[in-house]
Amino acid sequence: MNTMVRVDWRASFSLAGSVVKWLTVPMLFPVALAAYYGRGLVTFLVSVAVAFAVGWALERLHGDPAKALGAREGFLMVALTWLLVSVVGAVPYLVEGWMTAYGAESTLRFPVNALFETMSGFTTTGSTVMGTISFEHHSRALLMWRQETQWLGGMGIVVLAIAILPELSVGGAQLMDAEAPGPGIEKLTPRIAETARALWGLYVGLTAVEIAGLYVFHSVGMAPEMTLYNAVAHGFTTMPTGGFSPEARSLEAFTAVVQWFVIPFMIAAGTNFALFWHFWNRDFRTVLEDVEIRGYLGAIGILTALVTGLLYATPGFAALTGALEPSLRHAAFQVASIVTTTGYASMDFNNWGNHAQYVLLFGMFVGGSAGSTGGSIKVVRWIVILKSLRRELFTTIHPEAVRPVRLGDQVIDETAVRGIHAFTALYILIFAVATLAVVVVGVPGGDLTAFEATSAVAATLGNVGPGVGLVGPMNNFLPFPRSTKLLLFFLMWIGRLEIIPVLVLLTRSYWQS
Amino acid sequence: MNTMVRVDWRASFSLAGSVVKWLTVPMLFPVALAAYYGRGLVTFLVSVAVAFAVGWALERLHGDPAKALGAREGFLMVALTWLLVSVVGAVPYLVEGWMTAYGAESTLRFPVNALFETMSGFTTTGSTVMGTISFEHHSRALLMWRQETQWLGGMGIVVLAIAILPELSVGGAQLMDAEAPGPGIEKLTPRIAETARALWGLYVGLTAVEIAGLYVFHSVGMAPEMTLYNAVAHGFTTMPTGGFSPEARSLEAFTAVVQWFVIPFMIAAGTNFALFWHFWNRDFRTVLEDVEIRGYLGAIGILTALVTGLLYATPGFAALTGALEPSLRHAAFQVASIVTTTGYASMDFNNWGNHAQYVLLFGMFVGGSAGSTGGSIKVVRWIVILKSLRRELFTTIHPEAVRPVRLGDQVIDETAVRGIHAFTALYILIFAVATLAVVVVGVPGGDLTAFEATSAVAATLGNVGPGVGLVGPMNNFLPFPRSTKLLLFFLMWIGRLEIIPVLVLLTRSYWQS
Ligand SMILES: [K+]
C-alpha cells in the first residue's frame, strides 16, 4: 500500500473557511434590512463578525502549496463547506434568541434547532423547527436571512451539480454534464470558476424575473399580500427549490394567480440548468431532444392528472370536490412543489385523502433533474435504471449479447450505470433504516405513524421539506426528540451532497493508503 | 436477426400439463379425509376428474421432440406451472361453494377469490380472502386442501430455487447454489430429478418431525387444541413458509409451548436447504462458515431484540408491557414469521404500537435465505448489495482499482452482482408502483391508509401473507375491489418466481429472434 498519498485536510478546511468568510457579504443584506426596519442590527453585526473571524481563522490552515487538489480534498471540502456554513449561519438565530427580548420565545434559540434550521436552509430542504413563524417573535431581518440561506445554498448546488460532482464521478453524476450533448457548458467554459459565473448569471436572472413578476401582481392589485418583502423572500426560495416562507401558511397566504405564477418557476428550478444555457444560445434542438426533460415533465404531468382526479372526484374534500380550477391548481402546485423538491404548500394537504397524500410521497422519490437545484434521486437516474432493467431482461434471454445502456444517442458507460444503481440502492437503504430509527424513537407522548415517519425521512433525505401528518406543510419538525433532529440534520446534509462524498469520509481507505 | 429460434411453447404447456395431471395424486388426501369425515367427497372427486382431464389434455401438446428444452421454454414452463395449478387447484373451492349447501356462504365461491386463495396457497404466500375460517361453512377436506396447496408449492419452490433458477441465471440466482461451497448438491446429484429427490427427502423429513412433535405435545396434554388434524395442517404450512391455518386466530389458538416449538421450524424453513444437506453429511464447517446463515440469523436476532424491547417497555400493550416471557415469545415468533415470510401470527399485532409494526414491515423486505422456501428479496442479495456498496465507496476514492465482490472466500461474478442489483431495483419499483395503484383504487366506502396498502403489497409480492391494519393477521384481503385482488394475485405469482421469469415473457425479444 502506498501510504504516501495522504489527504491534505488543511487545504479542504482552508477552502471551506474561505466560503465561510465570504458569507459575510450576503449577511450585509439582513444588516441593511435590520437598519431599515429598526430591529436586529446588533444581531447581524455580531453574526458578521463571527463569520468573518471563523472564516479567516480557517482560511489560515493553508494546504500544501506544492500539491494540487485531488478528489479526496474535493470530497472533504464539499462536505465541510455545507457543515461549516450551517454552523456559522446559525449564529443569527442563537444571538436573536438569547440577546433580544422579542426573540426570547423563538424555538431557534436552542442550538440543535438552530443547526437544523440552518442546514435545512443551506441544503434548500425547507423543513422547519420554528414553533411560530411570525414577525412578532422574529425580526424581519432574521426571517429574510432564513430565506437567503436557501438562495445561497442553491448557488452552491448548481456549481456542485454541474461542475464539481461530475468531476468526482459520484453515483453516476458523470452523466449530468455529458447529458447535455453538443458543446456543453463544461466545454464552453473550461474552468469551474467560469462555469459557475455562467450558471449564476442564469440563476440570478431567473430569480430577478420571478421577484419582478410577483411584485407586478402586487402593484396591479392582484396580490395584496405579496409585498416587496414577500416577493423577494419567495424569489429567494423558488429557484433553489428551497421552500421556506416567512408566511406561516406558505403559499396558501396568497391569491390563486400567485400560486399559478409560481408553478412554472418551480418547474424551471428543477430543470437541468445546462438546458437553459442551450436555450439561451438558441440551440432548441438539444433542448427538445433531451431525454430527461421529457421524463421530468411527463412525471409531473401524470402525477398532476392523477391528483387532480383524486381531489376533484373524491367526496369529502369540501373545498375541492367538483371544483375543477382549485383541484387542478392545488394538484399542479403540490405535485410540482414535491417532485421538484421545492416544498411550498398552496393548501394543507394533510386534509387530502390518503391516496392523494401517498402520490406526493411517491413524488418525493422522483426528484428534480440532474444539474438543477432539485434533490432526491432525480429523473435521469430513474431513466438509466429503467433502461438497465430492460437490458437485464434482454440479456436473461440472450446471455451472450452485449448491449449498452443508451440515453438518446449516447452510450452510457458501465461504470456510470453501476454508480447509479449503487447510489439508488444506498439512497433507499438509508431511507429505510433511518425511517426505522425515527419510528422506533417516536415522539414524546405521541403516537408517530409509520407514514409520518416515512414522510419525515423522505422529505429530509430528498431535501423536499414538509412531510405529512405531524410534519405536514402547516406543521413543523419541532416535536421530534433531539436525537431524531440530529439524524434528520445528517440526512439533509448527505442527501444534498448526493450521499457518497460524505460517506467516503467514513471509510478507512479514504484516510489511509 | 435469427428468426429461426422460436419458443417451443407446446413443450412448456406439455410439461406444465404433466404437473397439473400429477396434482390428482395429492388430491387423494382430501378425498380420503372427505370420506372419513363424511363431507366433501363429491367435491374432490369432481376436482380430481377436472385436474386429470385438464392435465392430460395439456400434456398432449407435445413439444418438438427433436429440440432440447432451452432457457426460454424453462421460463414459460415455470410461469405456466404456477398459473395452471392455481387455476385447477381452485376447482374444489368453486365446487364446494356452488354445489353444497354448507358451502353456499363461502367467499371462495367467487372465481376471483378462489384464484386468489389458490395462488396464495401454491406460492406459499398465505394471504387469505376467506371471510370466515370455520368448519361450519367449509369441509375439513377443503380446509386441509388449502393447507396442502402450500406444502405442494413449497416442494416446487425448493426445486425451483436450488435446481432451476440458478440454471436460468435469474437476478443473481446463480449464487444460490454456488453459495454452498465444497461438493454442493448440484455436483453430488447432477441431474435435477436427483437433486429434487434429495431436497424432497429433507423437506418431507422435517415436516414429519414437526407434525410428530406437535402431536406429542397434544398427547401429553400440553396442547389441547393441537389435534392430529391441526398438527398435520400446520406441518403442511411451516416448512413451505406458507402460513395458512385452519384456525381463524392462527397460532394464537394454541398454547405458548406450541408457539415456542414452531419458531425453530419457521427459521429452518427459511434456511438454505443446501446447508441441511451439508449438516446431514456432517460437514459442519461449511455450515458454520456460510455467510448468509450468519446474516439471516443475525437479522432475526437483532429485530427480535428490538421488538422485545418495544413490547416490553412501551406502556399501553396491557398484556405484554413488563411481561418478559410473552414479550420475548411474541417478538421472536412474529419476527421469525415475517422475516422467513411464513406469516403465522401468535397474536394480533394490529394491537402493537406503530413502531413495532413498522419493524415487521421492515422485516418483510429482508426475506428468507436463498435456496429456501422463503420469499422476498432474501438475505444473500442484501449481503451482496452491501458489499458492492462498500466497493463503490472504495472505487470512488480509487477509480483505477479493480476490486471484486467477495462472499466468504468466493469471488462473485460481476454479472451476478449486476443481476442482484437489477432484481432488487425491480422488486422495489414494482412494490412502489403497485402500492400507488392499491392506495389510489382504495377500498369501497373505506379509508385505506398508506401503511395498510404498503403492507398489503409487501406481504403479497414478498409471499409473506398478512399485512397490518385492514389486512392484519386476524383480518383478510376480502375488502379489496376485484381489480386490486387481481393485481395482488399477479404480485404473488411474480414474487414467488423471482419476478424475471414472468417479466421476460412480456418482452418482444423473448418471442422474436
Ligand atoms: K425543498
Ligand SMILES: [K+]
Ligand atoms: K407466507
